[in-house]
Amino acid sequence: MQLSDSPAAQRILLPVRTSTILASFAVALLANFLPWRNVALAPDFVALVLAFWCIHQPRLVGLGAGWLLGLLIDVGNGVLLGQHALAYALLAFAAISLSRRVLWFSLWGQALHVAALLLFAQGVALLVRLAAGAEFPGWAIAVGPLAGAALWPLVTLLLLLPQRRPVEVDETRAI
């Protein structure tokens, strides 16, 4: 059971389509722009999806994508320009460096790694804001990354869905 939910032991997946990646980023941006009552408690969907693609497709999605998405978030949220861009670029770098290791764990083991990644990105943003003269908003800002990491199994299931191929048993095949 432990082996079956780790993607290393999974069926072979179809190659990913660029349109899937773009659509997932658009949906994540939309989720981030929803009018959340308390932003500190809401998970950062863009960071989560970015970490997902950096871990699963480190050759397609990387620092450039992270930086651009961070810029969009910065403008959309009206925060200091470059705050999320820096955080997401560092997140993408860390996720790519971890990508060969993370996928050997079970989904919840992966979620622990992702929690560390998301907390790291939030910490970078926090340091930038404190350096720019903002006040510390309280430990509630650690809740968002943890909630995001708890969504990791769901996000994995949803984003790998387009790459699954239908199970068809070929009786005539030799091996």
Added chain:
Amino acid sequence: MEHTPPPFFNRGPAPLVRLAFFASLSLALLVLDARFRYAENLRSVVALAVYPLQALATLPAALGERIGGYFASQAQLRQENAELRARLLAASQAAQRYEASQAEADELRRLIGAAQRLAVRATPAEILYNGRDPYARKVVIDKGSEHGLRAGAPVIDEAGVIGQLTRAHALMSEVTLLTDKDQAIPVQVLRNGLRAIAFGAGSSGMLELRFMAANAEIQNGDRLVTSGIDGTYPPGLPVATVARIERDSAYAFARIVCQPAAAVEGGRYVLVLGSDARPAPYPEAAGPARDKRSGKTRRPRRKDANAAQ
């Protein structure tokens, strides 16, 4: 002899090089934005690209509200209508009295030769959502520079000032609330005319009067209104009520905490004030003249030094 990998192994620059490139790009942007405010053009261009997504994201809540409003019961609407009529009556009576006393005040001002107060234009707006920055206290409203709003305009609700419009996009604007740590507003005690500056106290949702002497003539329950000496806020808008005063002889300044008069953190509909007229420019000769009279030894400015040579 050079060894280059065949093109199908080529993966571009090394990850660390990319990281250094993007990190330095972000740091440059951060410094440009935080220190020099040079990045506003880039921001407004990207804001136009992001706007459709933002509008789409606020759609479900707005739709739900409209559907809820459609099914509001007849009795509820009638009751609300009656309440609004009563309030309109009271307000129109107050407005008539206000007009009369305004004319009287204008007459008196003309007699003593004081400057006329500028007429103020008000644009109603609706708060779309709280700002998505946990480090600052901002809200986003549904009017922008297309509707004639400019950065710097005061924003009020029916009870008093709630903040200042700090960034006007094309179709929406950001309002920094009074309780933000970096927001300051010049105020005046209504009872005795004492002037002060109120700063936001951050997450507690209160305001703080800083740099007030420990023996300042102020007491609990004093009402603070805008003094209007900054030329941004019109004078006389309610701002806050003094809630707590701590006078400690160890410090030169008293610690004065005030409760905002308006529903700064709640509320739904706001008015953005603005006037087309520009305030009179500062008199130029006033600076040097005052220096001479005060008799303080100041380091002469370069222009003065050149003139002396």
